[in-house]
Amino acid sequence: MRQIVRLLFLLFICSVMLGLLLPNQYTVTQAITIEQRVSKVAPLLHDLTQWHLWSPWPIYDNTRETQLSSKTTGVGAYKQWYNKDGRGELTLTDVSPSEIRYTSIFNNQTTIGRFIIATENSKTHIIWSLSGYNNTPVIGGYLSYISQFKLEQSMLLGLRNLKSLIETTKVINDNTAVNNDN
Numbered sequence: 001m002r003q004i005v006r007l008l009f010l011l012f013i014c015s016v017m018l019g020l021l022l023p024n025q026y027t028v029t030q031a032i033t034i035e036q037r038v039s040k041v042a043p044l045l046h047d048l049t050q051w052h053l054w055s056p057w058p059i060y061d062n063t064r065e066t067q068l069s070s071k072t073t074g075v076g077a078y079k080q081w082y083n084k085d086g087r088g089e090l091t092l093t094d095v096s097p098s099e100i101r102y103t104s105i106f107n108n109q110t111t112i113g114r115f116i117i118a119t120e121n122s123k124t125h126i127i128w129s130l131s132g133y134n135n136t137p138v139i140g141g142y143l144s145y146i147s148q149f150k151l152e153q154s155m156l157l158g159l160r161n162l163k164s165l166i167e168t169t170k171v172i173n174d175n176t177a178v179n180n181d182n
Contacts, residue, residue, distance in 0.1 A: 020139020026148040029129040032159040034167045038119040039095075041126070044162060045100055045115050048072040048079050048092070054165050056158040061085070109134060126162070128155050 034041055049072045058064055061083045069078040073095075080089040087105035090113075095101075100115040111132040118125040130151055134140040169179045 016138055019138045019141050022144065024134050024140040024144050025131070026134070026151075027129060027131040027143040028148055028151040028155060029127060030155040030159055031125065031127045032151065032163055034124045034126065034163045034166050035122070036124060037122050038117060038124045040166055041124040042097065042117060044093060044166065045117065045126075046073055048077050048090075051079075054158060054162040056154040056161065059157070061155070073100070126159060128159060130155065 043055060048068055052058060052066070057078055064081050064083040066079055066081045071077050072079075073092075075095055077092040077095075078089065080087065082088075086107040088104065090102055090104045093101045098117050100117075104111045104113055107167055109132060111130050113155045114127075114128075114129045116125075116127040118127075131149065132144075134143045134147060136143055
């Protein structure tokens with residue numbers, strides 16, 4: 001019994017030490033090519049009222065309530081949300097035809113997001129990256145690895161939703177989408 005207690009204690013100490021050594025920072029990058037001109041893609045990224053059409057987050061959490069500010073495009077556009085896990089907000093901090101940067105804060109954890117938009121012929125390439133830092137003592141490194149894994153999957157889902165939406169529907173300016181087959 002004493003051996004088991006010592007072993008458990010040693011494992012606990014090793015886990016704490018490893019947690020202290022793991023990086024608390026993470027960066028996740030995903031990319032996709034959409035078979036459509038940038039003029040069809042950009043409005044869905046530049047306007048926060050359009051994000052619900054492709055964003056992965058509402059799929060994961062149906063308790064999410066989102067509120068948009070009166071400004072939904074350009075620098076300073078802002079939205080906030082509440083869900084069962086807490087409160088979040090997102091602000092566009094830099095907007096150009098080829099790049100969008102934003103800051104997202106969820107439960108006091110800040111993430112910096114970036115979309116790079118490039119065009120080639122009638123195709124649009126989108127690179128989405130998120131960088132963050134988990135400041136939870138001891139387990140922050142573990143939480144960063146978990147965050148990185150979850151974000152990779154979520155961002156890929158969001159980009160695939162965006163691709164599917166654009167390639168199979170016609171987006172209209174009043175926040176609605178119509179199937180191209182109609």
